[in-house]
Amino acid sequence: MDAVDLIRAGQETETPWRFRLDELGWRDMVTALGQDTLPFVGLWCDETDVHALFMPSARQPLAATLALEDGRYPALSPARPISSLYERMAYDLQGAEAMWAVDVRPLVDHAVWSATQPLAASPGPAGGHKGMISFQPSETLLAAGGVNGGAGPATGGMETPVHVAMAFAGETITQAEAVSGYAHRGLALRWRNSRVEDACRLSGRVAAGCSVAHQVAFCQAVEAACGRAVGPEAGLIRVVLAELERIALHLHTLGGLARGAGARVVASRCAWFREKLLAESAPVIGSRLLMDHCVPGGVSLRDATGLGELCARLAALGEEIYPALASLWRTYPALSARLGGLGPVNAAVLDRVGVDGPIARASGRDCDGRRTQRAYQPLWRLTAGQQGGTAEDRALVLLDEIGESLRMLGEAGPRLGLTAGGRVDLPMQDGEGVGTMEGPWGSVVYWVRLHAGRVAQVFTHDPAFAALMAFEATLPGLNVADLALARQSLGVNAAALDG
Structure with a gap:
């Protein structure tokens, strides 16, 4: 039996796609996952159960539930390495112990909280450290010679708060790993x-x-x-907001990469284009940050009836500015010289950590969740991909996606009427x-x-969990000076990671 059949053989619950397994069934599932390609989404705990979520198809979830036995459960990480981050999080928050886990070090609890395992039925005592956060290196890092350098929130930069502990020879990193938890907010x-x-x-x-x-x-x-489910127009408005957000974040990322590579002219052009788009959008949408406009049952915009005209104006801005920006990026010598060959993510890493999105598309994988979403069906088409998986390839994928998103905004505009999306x-x-x-x-x-x-x-x-593991995989052999570029090209987001 494959993993899907093993899960469905469990006891049915009140949720039609979630099944309760006993310990033997859970262990059989873990064994099957070692050879199965079933997409893994994540693992979490409540006070009594551990849950593992999978997506056999884009529209059909599948979850397995196991009752904790004395606060323990068989780990998924021997079969799915990415689950080790979820297992460590579950232990830090609920005290649920993953037996035979590949990594049992703390993830977000650095012994400075007012209580350990704060979401457990009976939280533990306060941590023992009230000063500097302690770090426990992995055996792999110790075998490489131990920590002799680091970069992160305590080193004075403005990068995302993930500390990178490194062993290096000269200017080359021989082994490294990331230390997170600084941005934990108790979500x-x-x-x-x-x-x-x-x-x-x-x-x-x-x-x-x-x-x-x-x-x-x-x-x-x-x-x-x-x-x-919301109606077609509300779904399309959500698509417009999502594509505008994609454009804004990709321009921000490309600007940061260009600045780090010394291409300040390109960086300023990206920032200027982003500012033009957001300044045009804010009066209609209601904010520049695009927060709080998608609500359960519909959408909430300042002037939803003007969204169709806004899409037309944004598409026109794109036709005016984007081609020159794309040409400038592709021909600017410093960008290719600095980003080419940097931080490659190969097929083995993709398979091990389950990364998707632009990182996977830059490595030749045909994966884009928009393909299967109903609201995108009249708009989405294949985005041009790259094959090398380097920072340069990832940047070019982001650049191509900006053009595709601008096209989708232009096509969505005439489909938006005057009903403001409606509410359910x-x-x-x-x-x-x-x-x-x-x-x-x-x-x-x-x-x-x-x-x-x-x-x-x-x-x-x-995607932050997979991005962090992909980032760690690119570090050996990387020049210390290129650390920030590699991290930015992979979209490592400490806040999303720490929760």
Whole structure:
């Protein structure tokens, strides 16, 4: 039996796509996952159970649930290495111990909290460290000679708060690993038993620059739990917001890469184009940050009836500015010289960590969640891809996606009428739902459980976990001076990672 059959052989639950397994069934599932290509989304715990979520198809989730036995469960990480980050998070927050896990070090708890395992039924005592955060290097890093350098939040830069502990010879990194947890905000606890509108607002603050993707996925999960779906026009408005967000974040990323590579003319051009788009959009949408415009049951814009005309103006701006920007990027000598060959992500890394989005597309993988989403069907078409998987390839994929998103905005404009999208009344019944959205860096997935008209629990999957593991895989052999460029080209986001 494959993993899907093993999961479906479990006991049915009140949720038709979630099945409860016993320990032997869970172990059989883990064994099968070692040879199975079933897409893994994530793992999380509540006070009594551990849950693993998979997506056999883009529209059909599948989850396995196992009751914790004395706070323990068999680990998934021997079969799916990416799950080690989720297992470490579950232990730090709930005290759920993954037996035979590949890595048992803390992920976000650095012994400075007021209580350990704060989401457990009985939280533990406060951590013992009140000063500097301690770091426990892995055996791999110790075997490479131990830590003799680092870069991160304590070294004075403005980069994302992920510390990189390194062993290096001369200027070349021989082994390195990332230390996260600095941006932990306790989202799991803040979501618990919250009002739906407050939970939606919080989802928009998980990852800067990806608010629309997170809020659309959250709203879809709530709507699925209620057995409802928004109308075609509201779905199309969400697409417009998501594509505008994609353009804005890609321009921000490309500007940062150009600045780091010494191409300040290109960086300023990216920033100027981004500013023009956001300044044009804000009066219609209601904000420049694109937060809080996707709500359960519909959308909320300042002037939704003007969105069609806005799309036409943005597309016109794109026709005026984008071709010259794309040509400048492709012909500017410093960019290819600095980014070419930098930080390659090969097929083995893609398979090991399950990364998707622009990182995978830059390595030759044909993966884009927009292909299967109904609202995108009249608009989406294949985005040009690259094959080398380097920082230069990733930048060119982002550049191509900006052009594609501008085209989609132009085509979406005439399809938007004057009904402002409409709203769907949600009964807020007890239940579970899953929502998914292709964000700027890959798929964003939400699982939401509703109870008594409130949000009982939320689990979120963000590309940040896979991006972090891909980043670590690119570090050996990298020049220390190129560390920031590699990290930015992979979209490593500490806030989304730490939760």
